[in-house]
Amino acid sequence: MAKDMSKKKIAIVGGGISGLLATIKVCELGGEVDLFSYCPVKRSHSLCAQGGINACMDTKGEHDSIYEHFDDTVYGGDFLADQIAVKGMVEAAPKLIKMFDRMGVPFTRTSEGVLDLRNFGGQKHKRTCFAGSTTGQQILYALDEQVRRWEVKGSVHKFEFWEFIKIIKNREGICRGLVAQNMNTMEIRAFRADTVILATGGPGQVFGRCTASTICNGSAVSAVYQQGAEIANPEFIQIHPTAIPGSDKNRLMSEACRGEGGRVWVYKDGKPWYFLEEMYPAYGNLVPRDVASRAIYKVCVHMGLGINGENRVYLDLSHIDSGYLERKLGGILEMYSEFVGQDPRKVPMEIFPSVHYSMGGIWVDRVHNTNIPGLMASGECDYQYHGANRLGANSLLSAAYSGTVSGPEAMKWAKTGNKGSELSDADLEAARREVQNEYDKILTMNGSENAHKLHHEMGDLMYKYVAIERDNNGLDACLVELKKLLKRWNDIGITDHSPVANQEAMFVRQLRNMILYAMAITKGARMRDESRGAHAKIVLENGKQKRYLWGATTNAL
Amino acid sequence: MGRDDERFMKITIVNYDPKTEEPIVTYRDFDHSLIKPRARNYAVAKKE
Numbered sequence: 384m385a386k387d388m389s390k391k392k393i394a395i396v397g398g399g400i401s402g403l404l405a406t407i408k409v410c411e412l413g414g415e416v417d418l419f420s421y422c423p424v425k426r427s428h429s430l431c432a433q434g435g436i437n438a439c440m441d442t443k444g445e446h447d448s449i450y451e452h453f454d455d456t457v458y459g460g461d462f463l464a465d466q467i468a469v470k471g472m473v474e475a476a477p478k479l480i481k482m483f484d485r486m487g488v489p490f491t492r493t494s495e496g497v498l499d500l501r502n503f504g505g506q507k508h509k510r511t512c513f514a515g516s517t518t519g520q521q522i523l524y525a526l527d528e529q530v531r532r533w534e535v536k537g538s539v540h541k542f543e544f545w546e547f548i549k550i551i552k553n554r555e556g557i558c559r560g561l562v563a564q565n566m567n568t569m570e571i572r573a574f575r576a577d578t579v580i581l582a583t584g585g586p587g588q589v590f591g592r593c594t595a596s597t598i599c600n601g602s603a604v605s606a607v608y609q610q611g612a613e614i615a616n617p618e619f620i621q622i623h624p625t626a627i628p629g630s631d632k633n634r635l636m637s638e639a640c641r642g643e644g645g646r647v648w649v650y651k652d653g654k655p656w657y658f659l660e661e662m663y664p665a666y667g668n669l670v671p672r673d674v675a676s677r678a679i680y681k682v683c684v685h686m687g688l689g690i691n692g693e694n695r696v697y698l699d700l701s702h703i704d705s706g707y708l709e710r711k712l713g714g715i716l717e718m719y720s721e722f723v724g725q726d727p728r729k730v731p732m733e734i735f736p737s738v739h740y741s742m743g744g745i746w747v748d749r750v751h752n753t754n755i756p757g758l759m760a761s762g763e764c765d766y767q768y769h770g771a772n773r774l775g776a777n778s779l780l781s782a783a784y785s786g787t788v789s790g791p792e793a794m795k796w797a798k799t800g801n802k803g804s805e806l807s808d809a810d811l812e813a814a815r816r817e818v819q820n821e822y823d824k825i826l827t828m829n830g831s832e833n834a835h836k837l838h839h840e841m842g843d844l845m846y847k848y849v850a851i852e853r854d855n856n857g858l859d860a861c862l863v864e865l866k867k868l869l870k871r872w873n874d875i876g877i878t879d880h881s882p883v884a885n886q887e888a889m890f891v892r893q894l895r896n897m898i899l900y901a902m903a904i905t906k907g908a909r910m911r912d913e914s915r916g917a918h919a920k921i922v923l924e925n926g927k928q929k930r931y932l933w934g935a936t937t938n939a940l
Numbered sequence: 941m942g943r944d945d946e947r948f949m950k951i952t953i954v955n956y957d958p959k960t961e962e963p964i965v966t967y968r969d970f971d972h973s974l975i976k977p978r979a980r981n982y983a984v985a986k987k988e
Contacts, residue, residue: 454975458986462949462977465970507985614954615968665985674982746953766951869961899961903954906963911952913944920941 390415391797393790394561394576396547396603398424400519400779401762401786402582403526408790410533414797417574418530419542419563421598425527428584428596429782432519433715434639435501435511436483436779438476442497447508449473456777459505459671460742460770461916463616468749468767472784479783480512486525489514491711501711502642503775505671511776516637516714519779546889547603550579550610550758551814555803558757560811562818567884571819573811577797578757580789581607585741585763589901590850591842593738594626594635604745604764605896608903612753615766616743617900618907619917621773622851623739624675625698625732627722633737634722636698636715638775640732641668643711646699647679648731649688655697658682673772673917676736680851683735690733697731736851740778742769742917743907751789757802759793761785771916825888830874834891837875841868841894841901849905852921858909865905869898945977 391414395402398420406416420427441447452473457464480498484490490512491499500509514521533539544566551560551573560575586601587593608614624647625640626633641647647668648655659678660667670678679696683689689696700708700716705728708716719727745753745760747767753760761782768781796802848861872895879887914920950967957964 454986457972457975458978458980461943461980462945462972462975463951463970465972466974467971470974505982608954608956609958611956614963616952617954618952663982666982670982743952746951866962899956902961903956903963906965907952907954910965911948912941913948914941915943915948922941 391577391794392417392575393793393797394419394574394579395582396561396580397427397582397584397762397764398543399427399429399582399584399762400523400526400782401789402427402580403523403530404783404786405580405582405761405790405793406539407526407529407533408787409794410538412791412794414538414794416539417542417576418539419545419547421544421546421566423543424530424541425524427523428599429519429523429779431594431596431635432779433516433635433637434503434642435513435518435776436480436522436783437503437506437510437774437776438480438512438780439473439510440477440480440498440500440512442493443500443509445508447510451508452476452510455506456768456774457770459774460772462770463619463915464768464770465749471749472768472781475784475787476780479780479787483522483525486529488521488525491515501639502669504638504641504669504675505666505774506669511642513639516639516712522779522783547581547583547606548818549606550755551806551810552610552755553804553806553810556755557803558755559802559806560814562814564818564822564889566889569883569885571815571822573815575806575811577802578759578793580759580761580793581745581764582760582762582786582789583764586897586900587738587741589841589897589904590620590738590845591839592629592633594623594633595739600893600897601900602893602896605900607745607753607755607758609899610755612755612758613746614743614903615746616771616907617741617904618911619742619771620738620849620904621672621740621742621917622676622736623672624679624736625734626737626739627719627732628695628735628737629722634718635739636719636732636734637712638672639712640698640700640715643708644700644703647675647696648699649682649690649696651688656688671772671774672739676851677919679736695733695735698734699731700727701729701731738846738850740773742766742771742773750792751785752792752796757796757800759789761789771918822888822892825891826877826880828875828877828891830876832871832875834875834887834894837868837871838894838897841865841898845901845904849908852919853908854921854923855909856923858905861905862902862909865898865902869895869902872898943980949977
């Protein structure tokens, strides 16, 4: 057996902010980490977080308080978040900012040298710390450097380009390891672990076009769901109001645009109509995301006032000094110029809502244990902290905070938990063999369906029925359609039979998981007969609803 | 539809049914003892 029996081995799946912080915490406590990631950890989706991270630093003399942050988060989440958990997070927030500052995250500062703060949706105080408009990237890179330090010392073993497939339970039903596959060599291997932490991010790809990366497919969450882990609040999917629609994917335009004074408008009777300012005088353009998305949807789909009759509205920064914009928002303005070919410093941007984040996820207790002993979850893949709607800039916070909770807790379980029997070599081989067989079977699929086409169909279905406005007839129809898709999955034909780097075979496996996750989202939405936060249920009067099929008209931009 | 605290101020819990492959939905209570629920309306400023 192993050389040093006292060293605890924690397997962490996902190298985003939550996974990396958990890794650091485990190492600080003397543990060893096997770190699995789809991609080099510096390419994790935390990278794409733009606007900032909320913490009550109160450097602007606005008398902000931790209680106010707590209340804004609970109120913003429409009272569906566990309040004790949220309280823990907002209390830790200022300490996390100071830690990141010491690690060298280049937070934007005022000319006096103090931390700069900006406004964000659903908050009346300036509370969002930021590093230009690439905050997630800066934090991720800083954590990557810290993890490299532990890697050099031998505490961290990275398995980059390895895909998590499933957990391994011992005969008492306790999680004692996992099976993963190398995405280049296709080698499938079983790993022992004292604790497994999933930090695998959100399920955006279930909706096809979204602001999330292609790696954010929810496949890992669905895999453990099928192994008995509970999913909580899956119906709460955040639709971000301001994204650049694209035929391949939607690109996020940070809420920081609104935070820095951006105004949302369309033409009405020949004149600009600043509809958010009119509908919500107290918060104006800084309403939370679910509220802004619903308003934009209403203006475009129900009132037909979108730009040129299409489903877009203006997000306008052109009235703001370009030097100021460069300093505060440089990164994303460059992105808009590059993808759209227009300069947002001079002309208003054209945007429309897009699926962005999942408030729901794997059920965890307050220290991030799932209902399967030995399995933990942290970051976007867990359901804690955001209730029915997440406030902007609270996701970097929850990702970071949950990592600092799950890491130490994983070590505690590894040391003192009732872990039951060890996995024998035969157990490991059996688990590996099972996954190998499933994979080999996928390679021989020769039906008539195309996996990517099925994925598109699923995305269109989900946008049609489970997006901004939901109704029970539509949700019932969606469940029937998803079941058909699940059946059609069996008839997929594989075109790539390569024994190395076979992305198609891996995608086929992920797709099945995604369909099952989509069913959980839809069923959750169907059963919840109310409107709360991002989940808005409407009752149809004549049995028909005016629906907008997202993907259909977004190619032009 | 409005918010229905009586019936739905609960966490949705989804379990997987291996036989039918379908999700089973139940509800679970959670801690909301610190801030009393109030209507959410961003047209007006929060009251302290």
